Amino acid sequence: MLKFWKRKKPADAAPAQEAPVETAADADAATEAAAQVPAPEPSAQAEPEPAAESAAVADSFATAPEAAAEPPAPPAKRSWRERLSGSGFARGLSSLFTRNPALDDAFLDELETCLITADVGVAAATELIEKLRKRVDRREFADARALLAALRTELVQQLQPVEKPLDVGGRRPFVLLMVGVNGVGKTTTIGKLAHRFRGEGRSVLLAAGDTFRAAAVEQLRTWGDRNGVPVIAQGSGADSASVIFDALQTARSRGTDVLIADTAGRLHTQSGLMDELAKIRRVLGKLDADAPHEALLVIDGTTGQNAISQVRQFQQAIGVSGLVVTKLDGTAKGGVVFALAREFGLPIRYVGLGESAEDLRAFDAAAFVDGLLPAALGNG
Numbered sequence: 001m002l003k004f005w006k007r008k009k010p011a012d013a014a015p016a017q018e019a020p021v022e023t024a025a026d027a028d029a030a031t032e033a034a035a036q037v038p039a040p041e042p043s044a045q046a047e048p049e050p051a052a053e054s055a056a057v058a059d060s061f062a063t064a065p066e067a068a069a070e071p072p073a074p075p076a077k078r079s080w081r082e083r084l085s086g087s088g089f090a091r092g093l094s095s096l097f098t099r100n101p102a103l104d105d106a107f108l109d110e111l112e113t114c115l116i117t118a119d120v121g122v123a124a125a126t127e128l129i130e131k132l133r134k135r136v137d138r139r140e141f142a143d144a145r146a147l148l149a150a151l152r153t154e155l156v157q158q159l160q161p162v163e164k165p166l167d168v169g170g171r172r173p174f175v176l177l178m179v180g181v182n183g184v185g186k187t188t189t190i191g192k193l194a195h196r197f198r199g200e201g202r203s204v205l206l207a208a209g210d211t212f213r214a215a216a217v218e219q220l221r222t223w224g225d226r227n228g229v230p231v232i233a234q235g236s237g238a239d240s241a242s243v244i245f246d247a248l249q250t251a252r253s254r255g256t257d258v259l260i261a262d263t264a265g266r267l268h269t270q271s272g273l274m275d276e277l278a279k280i281r282r283v284l285g286k287l288d289a290d291a292p293h294e295a296l297l298v299i300d301g302t303t304g305q306n307a308i309s310q311v312r313q314f315q316q317a318i319g320v321s322g323l324v325v326t327k328l329d330g331t332a333k334g335g336v337v338f339a340l341a342r343e344f345g346l347p348i349r350y351v352g353l354g355e356s357a358e359d360l361r362a363f364d365a366a367a368f369v370d371g372l373l374p375a376a377l378g379n380g
């Protein structure tokens with residue numbers, strides 16, 4: 001990962017020669033592949049006293065992933081490009097550029113339509129195209145390839161401000177609360193995060209705060225078992241805030257590094273459920289005024305512009321500190337990431353590129369844009 005940061009070009013460097021970005025995913029993959037999932041902690045039955053917090057916070061782990069920066073073997077995970085190439089965004093633009101078109105108004109209009117269709121948002125797409133149009137008028141681009149390079153640079157620049165990786169090393173336990181509408185991938189993302197944090201050598205505890213359905217607890221337990229991570233749960237119908245409160249007490253008494261709390265999917269129209277989120281925050285605050293340290297809103301990348309109103313509503317209900325955009329593999333359009341970045345500027349912590357434990361990536365603007373829009377597109 002570190003290697004990649006060093007190789008990244010400055011924001012306004014000449015766009016003609018793009019740095020390869022697979023190294024980010026590769027180093028990431030190697031780090032994860034090298035990590036072993038340790039044995040499970042003992043089961044989560046105890047009724048602990050809230051323990052005094054150790055002043056020596058999880059420092060020993062903070063540098064662990066960076067230390068393994070030398071990729072020893074071929075990556076186990078598929079690259080961003082491989083995962084994103086099926087998206088509507090990539091397909092539309094690829095057919096546009098491989099024709100090696102003339103740089104005229106018709107082409108720019110087509111490009112604009114393509115961006116809008118991919119959910120970039122009308123305002124953002126128009127602004128992007130107008131910038132490019134001015135440069136076309138000034139004859140800055142020799143051909144479509146040069147324009148593609150400029151577009152890539154522009155897109156990376158739009159996303160760079162929201163590329164802010166989540167650091168869970170500063171607090172113990174670091175409390176992560178997952179929220180979002182139904183079916184966006186909250187529980188799956190928790191499973192992936194548990195896998196990631198275990199791979200970094202951290203101890204993890206999960207809280208089954210989705211008390212709506214018995215199946216939700218089982219789903220979380222399955223992810224817990226897979227990663228050797230204990231799950232704190234009560235019977236279905238229990239009070240979500242009380243489950244998460246108990247879990248935080250347990251995490252504190254055990255000195256657990258990261259507590260991740262699941263919650264039920266909810267819509268903004270369900271005011272009772274939205275209020276429940278505020279209650280969770282309030283109750284956690286009794287044990288730790290800063291908890292949750294991260295309220296992660298999960299957005300389904302295939303949702304389109306509706307994602308914008310979801311962010312607004314959850315912002316209001318609980319205050320969101322970061323986003324995870326899932327399902328960007330396969331049929332997702334991908335453009336919603338740009339719309340979100342532009343509208344809110346909230347950190348995009350992770351993206352989901354598939355259903356398995358390894359398919360969560362720390363958000364990386366350059367790798368993401370390269371996946372959507374490979375530089376090689378302009379070669380045809």
Ligand SMILES: Nc1nc2c(ncn2[C@@H]2O[C@H](COP(=O)(O)OP(=O)(O)OP(=O)(O)O)[C@@H](O)[C@H]2O)c(=O)[nH]1
Pocket residue numbers: 180181182183184185186187188189210216263264265266326327328329330351352353354355359
């Ligand atoms: N392709 C793909 N599928 C995903 C991704 N993330 C989650 N899914 C799938 O989306 C579906 C819903 O995931 P869940 O994790 O159950 O979603 P949830 O938000 O917890 O759902 P509720 O608890 O019902 O609100 C499952 O079939 C997941 O496998 C992703 O990044 N890519």
Ligand SMILES: [Mg+2]
Pocket residue numbers: 186187188210216262263264265
């Ligand atoms: Mg769920």
